[in-house]
Amino acid sequence: MPPQTQRKFYKDYPNVIEEAKKKYRHIAENIHKEKHLGLARADEATRCDCSYAPGVDEPSVACGAGSDCINRFLYVECNEGECPCGDACQNRRFKQRSYAEVDLIYTEKKGYGVRAKQVIPRDGFILEYVGEVMSDDMAEKRKTAYRQEGRTHFYFMDLQKGEVVDATEYGGLARFINHSCKPNARVDKWIVGRQLRLGIFADRQILPDEEVTFDYSAERSGTTAQRCYCGEDNCRLFLGKDDSELVLEEEPHEMKKADRVPYFLAVLQLTLSKEPKIFRRQLRRMEICTVTEVWKEFVNRNGLSMIRRYLQHFISEGFENDDIVRLLKVLCRIPVTNRAPVVVANIERTFEDIVKARKHPEIRRLIALLEKKWKDLPQAPLIRRALTPATPASTPLSNGKRSRSSTEDNDKPEASSSDDLRSPKRGRSSSEEPLEQLKTPESEKNCETDSKRSPSSSKNSPIYKDDRNTSLNSHTNTSRQDSSLLTASSGGYRKSGHDISDSYRSHRHHRDARNPDDGRSGYYSNSSPSPRKDYDVRSLHDSWRPKKYSPKDDNDRGNSSSEANSPMKKETDRPKYESSRDFYEGSRQSYPQYRSHHSSTVDRYSRRFDPYRRSPPRDSCNGDDNGKISWVNKFTGERTSQKIKAMIDTTFKTPEGIPQGLVNAKIEESLYRQRQVEEKAAREAAEAAAAKAAKEEAEKAAAEEKRAKDARAAAEAKRIKLARKEKAANYEAMKSKNVITFDSTEAFRDEYRKYVTENAKKFENQLSVELYASQCKKCADKAVEKELRSINEDDKKSKRSTQAKFVLNDYLRKKLSNFVTTYFEALIAKQSKAKGKAKEE
Ligand SMILES: C[S@@+](CC[C@H](N)C(=O)[O-])C[C@H]1O[C@@H](n2cnc3c(N)ncnc32)[C@H](O)[C@@H]1O
Numbered sequence: 019m020p021p022q023t024q025r026k027f028y029k030d031y032p033n034v035i036e037e038a039k040k041k042y043r044h045i046a047e048n049i050h051k052e053k054h055l056g057l058a059r060a061d062e063a064t065r066c067d068c069s070y071a072p073g074v075d076e077p078s079v080a081c082g083a084g085s086d087c088i089n090r091f092l093y094v095e096c097n098e099g100e101c102p103c104g105d106a107c108q109n110r111r112f113k114q115r116s117y118a119e120v121d122l123i124y125t126e127k128k129g130y131g132v133r134a135k136q137v138i139p140r141d142g143f144i145l146e147y148v149g150e151v152m153s154d155d156m157a158e159k160r161k162t163a164y165r166q167e168g169r170t171h172f173y174f175m176d177l178q179k180g181e182v183v184d185a186t187e188y189g190g191l192a193r194f195i196n197h198s199c200k201p202n203a204r205v206d207k208w209i210v211g212r213q214l215r216l217g218i219f220a221d222r223q224i225l226p227d228e229e230v231t232f233d234y235s236a237e238r239s240g241t242t243a244q245r246c247y248c249g250e251d252n253c254r255l256f257l258g259k260d261d262s263e264l265v266l267e268e269e270p271h272e273m274k275k276a277d278r279v280p281y282f283l284a285v286l287q288l289t290l291s292k293e294p295k296i297f298r299r300q301l302r303r304m305e306i307c308t309v310t311e312v313w314k315e316f317v318n319r320n321g322l323s324m325i326r327r328y329l330q331h332f333i334s335e336g337f338e339n340d341d342i343v344r345l346l347k348v349l350c351r352i353p354v355t356n357r358a359p360v361v362v363a364n365i366e367r368t369f370e371d372i373v374k375a376r377k378h379p380e381i382r383r384l385i386a387l388l389e390k391k392w393k394d395l396p397q398a399p400l401i402r403r404a405l406t407p408a409t410p411a412s413t414p415l416s417n418g419k420r421s422r423s424s425t426e427d428n429d430k431p432e433a434s435s436s437d438d439l440r441s442p443k444r445g446r447s448s449s450e451e452p453l454e455q456l457k458t459p460e461s462e463k464n465c466e467t468d469s470k471r472s473p474s475s476s477k478n479s480p481i482y483k484d485d486r487n488t489s490l491n492s493h494t495n496t497s498r499q500d501s502s503l504l505t506a507s508s509g510g511y512r513k514s515g516h517d518i519s520d521s522y523r524s525h526r527h528h529r530d531a532r533n534p535d536d537g538r539s540g541y542y543s544n545s546s547p548s549p550r551k552d553y554d555v556r557s558l559h560d561s562w563r564p565k566k567y568s569p570k571d572d573n574d575r576g577n578s579s580s581e582a583n584s585p586m587k588k589e590t591d592r593p594k595y596e597s598s599r600d601f602y603e604g605s606r607q608s609y610p611q612y613r614s615h616h617s618s619t620v621d622r623y624s625r626r627f628d629p630y631r632r633s634p635p636r637d638s639c640n641g642d643d644n645g646k647i648s649w650v651n652k653f654t655g656e657r658t659s660q661k662i663k664a665m666i667d668t669t670f671k672t673p674e675g676i677p678q679g680l681v682n683a684k685i686e687e688s689l690y691r692q693r694q695v696e697e698k699a700a701r702e703a704a705e706a707a708a709a710k711a712a713k714e715e716a717e718k719a720a721a722e723e724k725r726a727k728d729a730r731a732a733a734e735a736k737r738i739k740l741a742r743k744e745k746a747a748n749y750e751a752m753k754s755k756n757v758i759t760f761d762s763t764e765a766f767r768d769e770y771r772k773y774v775t776e777n778a779k780k781f782e783n784q785l786s787v788e789l790y791a792s793q794c795k796k797c798a799d800k801a802v803e804k805e806l807r808s809i810n811e812d813d814k815k816s817k818r819s820t821q822a823k824f825v826l827n828d829y830l831r832k833k834l835s836n837f838v839t840t841y842f843e844a845l846i847a848k849q850s851k852a853k854g855k856a857k858e859e
């Protein structure tokens with residue numbers, strides 16, 4: 019027992035039990051969220067060997083402290099109606115709610131706490147820890163929710179593997195017991211009926227007005243580490259289960275501003291290879307971030323790639339499944355609105371690796387969820403501009419902001435260099451810009467508006483008109499029709515089948531080959547330009563830019579390429595434009611000569627790339643309209659001129675008089691649609707197969723889990739049986755150790771008394787001299803009488819002489835020592851209770 023001076027008393031604190039009870043719903047017994055939860059995985063109570071004679075025996079004999087009750091020994095409560103001691107059985111404390119007398123106080127740093135109001139003997143039952151019994155998964159969800167709600171106190175306690183008691187909403191007074199690094203109580207798990215229950219027991223004698231505390235590190239379900247204010251000299255500074263959860267501050271702050279995202283990504287990158295507890299802190303920051311703008315920026319800045327790297331790191335370094343689950347949960351919350359960032363991050367490949375590496379059901383569930391969620395997202399418009407010279411006015415994806423297409427770049431000065439675009443100050447990075455081009459209702463509307471603005475294209479182009487009102491893919495198709503027309507000039511159309519993501523992948527492959535460290539895209543635009551440069555969408559897009567366009571004057575709109583006279587000749591002269599719309603507007607002001615000829619800029623642009631136009635506009639071919647090459651695709655090397663394009667459109671006709679270009683486009687379109695259908699069917703079949711396989715796998719995993727569970731239960735039962743056997747053997751062994759045989763009852767009585775007095779010595783200082791002496795004698799007499807009685811009973815049963823049985827062995831010594839302890843502790847407790855009452859009066 020620690021010296022009296024180390025105890026902390028909270029005598030002057032008011033009792034706040036009524037106020038505290040308003041914070042939760044008080045319950046007397048656990049609430050089980052599911053039927054199978056809270057069941058003990060070990061044996062239930064058996065009928066113990068105790069016997070109790072009312073009025074003759076001490077009450078504690080009836081399965082009380084110090085008795086030989088086998089159930090009590092095994093932390094199992096005796097069952098009502100089964101115990102030989104009947105109603106006197108003292109091993110039914112959970113069932114009878116034999117709680118110690120306590121009340122509640124409010125402390126400055128720890129919140130509410132529990133205060134003892136009586137002497138609680140060592141091993142005395144204080145309270146049951148009741149709450150909602152739930153699975154680990156549910157508890158995890160609740161913890162996250164509680165953290166998000168900003169709660170400071172947590173009430174989770176581990177019950178058994180996979181099960182937790184949460185006393186946050188529903189609980190008892192035990193939910194208020196605080197942690198101490200030098201506690202006076204502990205948590206024991208007891209089997210009561212078929213259930214496992216948590217009890218708080220005194221680890222030493224607790225005096226009135228002392229705070230009841232136990233050590234959370236042993237029992238409480240891990241939440242984020244919180245600072246400990248127990249004030250003990252051995253204080254470990256933090257509450258919680260696992261040192262690795264300790265963090266430098268109590269809780270990382272939430273990211274609230276989108277402009278902090280680049281910084282955050284840099285931190286993520288830096289912490290990736292650091293100690294787990296450091297990057298778990300970043301993980302935590304992601305968990306608590308609820309600002310949509312931040313997440314959008316995160317996605318736009320290729321944050322998914324960073325998450326992929328984290329996931330890969332977790333697998334390769336053999337991290338706990340918990341970390342992966344946490345990260346996947348964060349992923350589930352990230353607002354991804356089209357497939358581009360997913361494709362860019364190549365995160366789905368990593369999912370496959372995780373599924374292969376980890377059999378954890380929650381991980382699988384989350385991955386399936388993410389895959390399903392992302393699968394149906396609109397296709398990525400990422401590369402469209404890069405690979406096809408699209409018409410800005412007619413793009414169905416422009417979403418109100420027209421992009422810088424090659425067309426614009428062709429006719430107007432460059433808005434900014436690709437580096438400019440990446441600069442965080444000047445605008446958004448090139449990688450993020452396309453991600454904004456979502457196919458939203460708004461973009462659809464814009465598309466319609468654009469088509470109205472461009473009557474020539476819609477009138478002359480039934481397919482195009484149709485396409486623009488359908489989908490992103492249709493748009494791609496349109497671009498590809500254009501491409502097919504180009505190809506047709508060399509003798510036929512090509513079955514150009516690559517879709518956006520294919521194009522992207524091939525480009526990505528190209529890039530990766532040169533620059534194998536692929537994880538960096540998106541973050542290094544400032545600090546490390548080289549890996550980023552190769553992957554600049556804008557530079558791809560520039561590759562499609564027609565040759566220089568340098569109008570000399572009003573009448574010469576592009577037929578000559580005199581650079582000397584070009585208004586674009588000096589970089590510094592060029593106005594900078596933030597968006598393509600600004601670009602148009604700016605150019606109108608900067609180059610007034612254009613206005614007279616291009617009253618409708620939109621129309622002009624639409625006409626230029628409309629594959630169905632009757633004749634090419636004079637000004638459309640930059641630099642050269644005489645049949646020379648004006649278009650070079652840097653990727654395919656295709657070369658063609660406006661004239662040839664126009665010729666295909668207008669000159670070659672079918673016998674029915676339909677322009678060959680249109681026919682080609684139609685064929686191309688039907689091939690495209692057919693391919694779409696085939697691809698869809700193949701995708702669906704693959705998905706169905708995958709779903710079937712996943713189901714089978716899950717069933718297999720469940721069966722395995724069940725088998726393992728059964729095996730565990732069997733092993734536990736075996737262990738208990740062995741423990742019992744061992745205990746019985748111990749008793750037997752003790753009976754044969756240090757045996758003294760007595761010739762007479764008197765000699766036997768003397769030895770017993772002597773032994774009792776020796777054992778009672780430790781209580782001498784807690785009682786007055788007279789009382790101690792008298793009680794010592796009384797206790798010894800009782801012990802002797804009890805033993806004589808049991809010897810007599812034994813003799814009666816076995817019909818042997820009493821004389822032969824007067825022995826003292828280790829077994830009896832232990833029994834006697836327990837008897838003395840119970841006797842004196844009960845006496846002292848009774849006395850202090852009486853004193854307390856007297857004081858109150
Ligand atoms: C089970 S509750 C205990 C009751 C809690 N004090 C209240 O007011 O409801 C656990 C929470 O109490 C606080 N707590 C318990 N022991 C603490 C200690 N030694 N130092 C600081 N806070 C403590 C922490 O916020 C912890 O999450």
